Amino acid sequence: MSELKLDRVTPSASGGEGQFPLNQWYVAGFSSELTDKPIARTLLGQPVVLFRTAEGQAAALEDRCCHRSLPLSFGSVEVCGIRCGYHGLLYAPNGQCIEIPGQEKIPSRARVKSYTMSEKQHLLWIWMSDSSGTAPTHNAPDYPHHDNPEYSFGTGVFHYDAPYQLVHDNLLDLSHVGYVHAKTIGGNARQHMNSKLEVTSEGNVVRAIRMMPGTPPPPTYKAAWPFAASCDRWQECEFDVTHLRIFTGAMEPGSGQIDAPDRGGFHMRGFHGVTPETAETTHYFWSIATNHHPDMPDTIDITVQQVKDTFEEDRVIIEAQFANMKKFGSAASWTDIHVDAGTNRARRIVEKLVQQPDSR
């Protein structure tokens, strides 16, 4: 893409010098993960303990007792907070130490950083900023498809030894599925590469849409839905800084309904929370939802399993890509090709937000 300045989109091997868009809602996990045990999870370079109080409230604190630095995630959850497993200090969800066993006075400095959380539609969202207990400037994103009775969904939590922007690149540009995922959701490499990729953006959102009418259904589609030899396929990717929605699917060929809002056929609705762990590692929280076919009771199970295999293939590629970037260091520049329009636009948005956290 000749209009791009390459130096702005070529990441350093360090994965962006440890900087992330702050003052954003990131996915911290799935609701189903948070039971009676605390979870240790480093998010944007900050070690965090996630726990659920006896009242059911999801809470997040700096994962370090202010006394002798043991991770609070080694402690135990009590009715009104979390108790350190070394000498018993008890912390409330707002980060204040509220009990030091054997000591009457609790110094006000005995506190740790707290994080605002929002739990909705089976997702745990966390507001990440540099300060403690910051009030979010907007509501956590909506993802209604987890609550849509016409869909079933499955989830997965992956860990990548690669920086988050390489995962963005992979998800926003699906032209790779022809090469990387021939066994599941891909194949037909040239049909992908030759199809027009329509890229639009609005604020911090980028959309990349590819229509592939009259093409063979990939293996996963055939396994999950009663397709014949040809179908009309669509790939609709939407990037929104901390997460992506990827809606793909296919219908009987020739209906002319491929881009109709109420088109029929087989629908895969993918949610992708891409949360930096560190500058060089990433949490990947994904779900896949499918609609139902009366004759195919296993649609969702087959799809979840094959999508999991697919994302494993991506992980191998992305980790190899990053390991290679580190090997070559500054000697490795990137030459753009036609499919990079969407991913480069997303990189510019991230770059802007890293420098001006509150721009939209």
Next chain:
Amino acid sequence: MSELKLDRVTPSASGGEGQFPLNQWYVAGFSSELTDKPIARTLLGQPVVLFRTAEGQAAALEDRCCHRSLPLSFGSVEVCGIRCGYHGLLYAPNGQCIEIPGQEKIPSRARVKSYTMSEKQHLLWIWMSDSSGTAPTHNAPDYPHHDNPEYSFGTGVFHYDAPYQLVHDNLLDLSHVGYVHAKTIGGNARQHMNSKLEVTSEGNVVRAIRMMPGTPPPPTYKAAWPFAASCDRWQECEFDVTHLRIFTGAMEPGSGQIDAPDRGGFHMRGFHGVTPETAETTHYFWSIATNHHPDMPDTIDITVQQVKDTFEEDRVIIEAQFANMKKFGSAASWTDIHVDAGTNRARRIVEKLVQQPDSR
């Protein structure tokens, strides 16, 4: 403890910048470890080979052949020294090379650093300084309980991925046993935290004593000795720079003899050699001795096994603590609480000795 300056007791993540009290006797191992094979062990950042000559003398040399740097611990022990396993150079216990096969003249510079050792009461003590073959300024510490016929003892050698001062902290302040060791020697967390901790010091020795009359015996005590529902317990910890003695025990309640020198009951005498391997790793050489009860033939076996499990619990906590200190780096200060009086005093002694090695 309000009298403490926090910056003096908060360790850096590097575990003290690679500095240790020098000109001290450290534990290098147990006598039983040193048979006919050399042992490689890094002590205070210095790679050392320990071996026992045919005459039975324990010896310690720099673990590096002066010819081509192979560790001498890859060689073989001979009557009068240790021979390198690469080209056959032979070294005497004083570090001088005394044979170069095929070469008549041995250059005087063909030598390695030697260390003075003292073997007594089943312990191998090594005098650690910056120079070679330094003469110790005092005798190695005494630990007569290994030779006391009224006691039996068992030993263990652990390795910690944590700096030595975190192990000191753990051993000199037993208030954690209520939280960390509920299954063995602990439990009753609040009784520990609410009992008075009496801290005294003399020279480089710190003592921390806690009496707990009329409390339930912990699981290990009940398994090893015929205690009823309540007992009078004591915890007497003594820190002496390179090692600690921890004498704990319990007797029938209400005798008024809890602090009498010849009190009866169940006695656990713990020896704890805490020898830095590097600034960030530690060797932990421990023994536990118990007296005998006519009706309890398994007292020592039960105690050794449960103590081993207990120290494993400590290792998990201490390594997690240190890993977390490294994660947070300089952002992680420590807030002191009431139980830190003894450990902070020990840290000040170590700090003084690092700066003035021969102060007492």
Next chain:
Amino acid sequence: MSELKLDRVTPSASGGEGQFPLNQWYVAGFSSELTDKPIARTLLGQPVVLFRTAEGQAAALEDRCCHRSLPLSFGSVEVCGIRCGYHGLLYAPNGQCIEIPGQEKIPSRARVKSYTMSEKQHLLWIWMSDSSGTAPTHNAPDYPHHDNPEYSFGTGVFHYDAPYQLVHDNLLDLSHVGYVHAKTIGGNARQHMNSKLEVTSEGNVVRAIRMMPGTPPPPTYKAAWPFAASCDRWQECEFDVTHLRIFTGAMEPGSGQIDAPDRGGFHMRGFHGVTPETAETTHYFWSIATNHHPDMPDTIDITVQQVKDTFEEDRVIIEAQFANMKKFGSAASWTDIHVDAGTNRARRIVEKLVQQPDSR
């Protein structure tokens, strides 16, 4: 060796500051390794993909797609080149990208570094320089013994966590075989150390020859050839910057033919390609060829197996040596002894070539 200045032969712990003799033919592998899959191999710090085109030509490229840095070794070999496994860019053996699927124009900068290769006598040689596609200034070395019908040979590919010059030292000075290889090709340590080592050199070649008449045959010799209690042995080592030839063997004692060109007996012809992977790691490509004895059908199989065991013993020693050099750092100087004459001469040649790549 009094004429040597130690600071010139004592390697730094970093293994030579990442510098290697350039403009040399290095061994990249054995012909038998290169089938229809690409091979990823880092050579002299440069990640390289080796592949064989459908026409059978061995080719080597920088192992990185110029688009998004995926290693080309994750791709697939096609008739006229190698195709990236992420978005399908196709590269010719000269490094030029010749297809970008879905895009008409291929920018001229869409290319990667290529390397000149020479395949002969079962060996893959690669010309290593700093620039792309450099024309070699001389032919790849000859090793006719792989094609000699009077010999059979076996091969091995080892990886060392140690810099290449420590492997040179080990191979050019066989005095260690008495200590390290007593179970296979060694033993008789003192007879090795007391035998005269004749060292000569010519250009960048160093020869180190040791004759050991009337000595017991080592275990491997006895297993592979019908030797009696004594034999006349020879060890002829030749260093040539990137590889060594080691011709050893033995014959019936007392013939007076030990250094005759057409001497009989048991011949082991070792080829040793020592190719730096990085400053601290090394590829070791070896072959061993033996002549045939009418009554000993298993000579080559026995020899290959025992030589493999032998080189494993070397690997353990060399890796321990290097790990120790790193532990001691600059504190570890080397004291030379009589056997170091050849290895030190080879080190001076390497030092000269690192500074003046084209000197001979």
